[in-house]
Amino acid sequence: MIQQRTTSESKRLTQKIGFSLLGMVAALTVLPIIAVVSYMIQQGAPAITGEFITGFPSDGMRSGGILPAILGTLYLTLGTAVFSVPLGIGAAIYLAEYAPENRWTRAIRIAITNLAGIPSVVYGLFGLGIFVLFLKLGTSILAASLTLSIMTLPVIISTSEEALRAVPNSFRVVSTSLGATRWQTIKRIILPQSLPGILTGIILGLERAAGETAPILFTGAAFFLPRLPGSPMDATMALPYHLFVISTQVPGMPIKIQYGTALVLLFFVLIMNIIASVIRSRARAKRMW
Amino acid sequence: MNIIEVEHFSLSYSDGTEGLRDITMGIPANQITVMLGPAGGGKSTLMRAINRLNDLADVISMNGRITVDGLDVNDPKTNLVELRRKVGMVFARPVPLPLSIRQNITYGLEVAGVTDKTILAEVVEKTLRDAVLWDEVYDRLNDPGVALSGGQQQRLCIARTLALDPKVILLDEPTSGLDPISTAKIEDSLQMLKQRYTIVLAPHSVQQASRTADFAAFFLQGELIETADGKDLFTRPKDKRTQDYVEGRFG
Numbered sequence: 001m002i003q004q005r006t007t008s009e010s011k012r013l014t015q016k017i018g019f020s021l022l023g024m025v026a027a028l029t030v031l032p033i034i035a036v037v038s039y040m041i042q043q044g045a046p047a048i049t050g051e052f053i054t055g056f057p058s059d060g061m062r063s064g065g066i067l068p069a070i071l072g073t074l075y076l077t078l079g080t081a082v083f084s085v086p087l088g089i090g091a092a093i094y095l096a097e098y099a100p101e102n103r104w105t106r107a108i109r110i111a112i113t114n115l116a117g118i119p120s121v122v123y124g125l126f127g128l129g130i131f132v133l134f135l136k137l138g139t140s141i142l143a144a145s146l147t148l149s150i151m152t153l154p155v156i157i158s159t160s161e162e163a164l165r166a167v168p169n170s171f172r173v174v175s176t177s178l179g180a181t182r183w184q185t186i187k188r189i190i191l192p193q194s195l196p197g198i199l200t201g202i203i204l205g206l207e208r209a210a211g212e213t214a215p216i217l218f219t220g221a222a223f224f225l226p227r228l229p230g231s232p233m234d235a236t237m238a239l240p241y242h243l244f245v246i247s248t249q250v251p252g253m254p255i256k257i258q259y260g261t262a263l264v265l266l267f268f269v270l271i272m273n274i275i276a277s278v279i280r281s282r283a284r285a286k287r288m289w
Numbered sequence: 290m291n292i293i294e295v296e297h298f299s300l301s302y303s304d305g306t307e308g309l310r311d312i313t314m315g316i317p318a319n320q321i322t323v324m325l326g327p328a329g330g331g332k333s334t335l336m337r338a339i340n341r342l343n344d345l346a347d348v349i350s351m352n353g354r355i356t357v358d359g360l361d362v363n364d365p366k367t368n369l370v371e372l373r374r375k376v377g378m379v380f381a382r383p384v385p386l387p388l389s390i391r392q393n394i395t396y397g398l399e400v401a402g403v404t405d406k407t408i409l410a411e412v413v414e415k416t417l418r419d420a421v422l423w424d425e426v427y428d429r430l431n432d433p434g435v436a437l438s439g440g441q442q443q444r445l446c447i448a449r450t451l452a453l454d455p456k457v458i459l460l461d462e463p464t465s466g467l468d469p470i471s472t473a474k475i476e477d478s479l480q481m482l483k484q485r486y487t488i489v490l491a492p493h494s495v496q497q498a499s500r501t502a503d504f505a506a507f508f509l510q511g512e513l514i515e516t517a518d519g520k521d522l523f524t525r526p527k528d529k530r531t532q533d534y535v536e537g538r539f540g
């Protein structure tokens with residue numbers, strides 16, 4: 001009895017030590033993130049003014065605002081969504097609900113997984129070759145959005161497919177037994193149930209697209225434009241590329257402008273993240289299974 | 290009069306399992322046909338073959354014929370949506386769709402294109418009464434179906450099957466997860482329902498089989514061992530294996 005108690009007590013102690021160690025490790029990994037963010041806020045916050053958000057760059061980008069870059073990133077993100085969301089969801093529905101399990105679909109799936117791992121600069125070169133030169137779209141918002149879409153698609157497809165597959169199969173069986181066609185089952189049951197997962201995937205994908213420089217470098221990003229883009233065929237400034245430019249290409253750049261720009265980009269991505277988690281927690285509360 | 294005819298029907302799954310071997314039997318209209326036997330006998334497989342729900346499973350080959358109301362279910366020209374409306378099914382584990390109680394019932398009609406609100410409301414009340422559930426849920430029809438207890442969920446599943454006004458209702462061990470009171474309620478409603486519908490039941494026990502059967506069929510490892518009217522299968526089994534099973538010596 002006594003022997004037993006001491007073992008169980010010492011087990012509990014080991015467990016406690018283990019948990020505290022794990023907690024410390026977790027804290028350690030969060031620390032650098034907090035450090036980076038607070039450093040950026042400290043350095044960049046003084047730059048954030050109404051004029052910085054709504055004004056055009058002036059004095060060789062050394063002062064003024066970054067509105068063209070903010071709007072450019074917004075356009076590119078929306079443009080990417082226009083192409084990658086319908087295609088991505090469509091492909092995921094096909095893979096999860098219609099495609100037979102065979103060598104061909106396995107190959108498609110492997111290809112998608114591998115596409116997600118390709119360095120973004122390779123997508124940039126691909127976009128340059130296909131969209132800018134071959135399809136003669138020029139360096140434009142359209143070409144850059146298409147390039148970003150191709151980069152984003154694998155993320156959207158695989159997260160959406162996973163979300164669709166997470167819906168219990170019994171719903172499909174029941175719905176079919178009640179006379180629903182496959183498409184009715186998808187539309188009325190499967191999609192609504194997997195929507196939170198799909199939206200999360202979309203936002204994660206678009207978030208990455210919003211923050212990338214390499215894919216838009218050769219396909220649509222402009223060093224400096226004195227006016228806002230007037231159509232999807234125009235090139236545009238964009239936050240990540242602008243950040244790259246003012247950090248490396250412009251001598252005598254005030255440091256707070258760089259960090260201010262980084263802060264705005266961070267904020268942009270953060271907002272998307274918050275939207276994603278709100279959607280997720282709302283859906284979890286409403287879930288009926 | 291048989292509403293369903295199964296003629297020399299065999300079915301194999303892609304992993305090589307012979308789910309059914311050369312089954313021939315008729316299922317009489319407006320009676321409770323009980324399919325009994327130990328697990329793996331092929332009862333569920335045969336039910337899913339009747340409404341072609343096996344299309345969602347890994348079936349590799351089928352032989353023979355199954356007709357419902359004279360309609361060959363495996364004929365490529367057969368309209369599966371119509372077949373499934375004609376042959377409803379209730380499963381062992383109640384699975385309310387992720388919708389409200391009301392929507393669970395109207396789902397089948399809505400996918401069939403019925404939009405008239407008064408018709409739908411009438412059907413909701415009528416089928417919930419038929420499934421002996423109305424009194425327990427009439428004031429919370431907009432609650433999610435999963436909010437109900439297990440026994441209530443299963444009666445909801447029966448009600449939603451009735452909503453399509455099928456000819457045949459297949460019930461695959463519908464009371465296997467339920468307490469005796471819920472089980473009794475469901476057995477009672479089956480007695481009422483058989484006046485309007487043909488009932489095919491895979492019971493969860495021999496006792497339930499003998500309580501409910503108007504006609505009984507004993508399945509063992511994919512084969513149909515024997516069929517008998519009324520309670521004969523339980524009182525005077527012809528085959529030794531049937532006798533062993535109904536007397537509880539295996540299974």
Ligand SMILES: Nc1ncnc2c1ncn2[C@@H]1O[C@H](COP(=O)(O)OP(=O)(O)O)[C@@H](O)[C@H]1O
Pocket residue numbers: 302303304306307308326327328329330331332333334335346347508511
């Ligand atoms: N989806 C399936 N895939 C492969 N084999 C199956 C499947 N469903 C049932 N089987 C097999 O078919 C045989 C009959 O099973 P089943 O019809 O479920 O019998 P019962 O309902 O009488 O228990 C069993 O050997 C079972 O393992």
Ligand SMILES: [Mg+2]
Pocket residue numbers: 329332333334461491
């Ligand atoms: Mg079974």
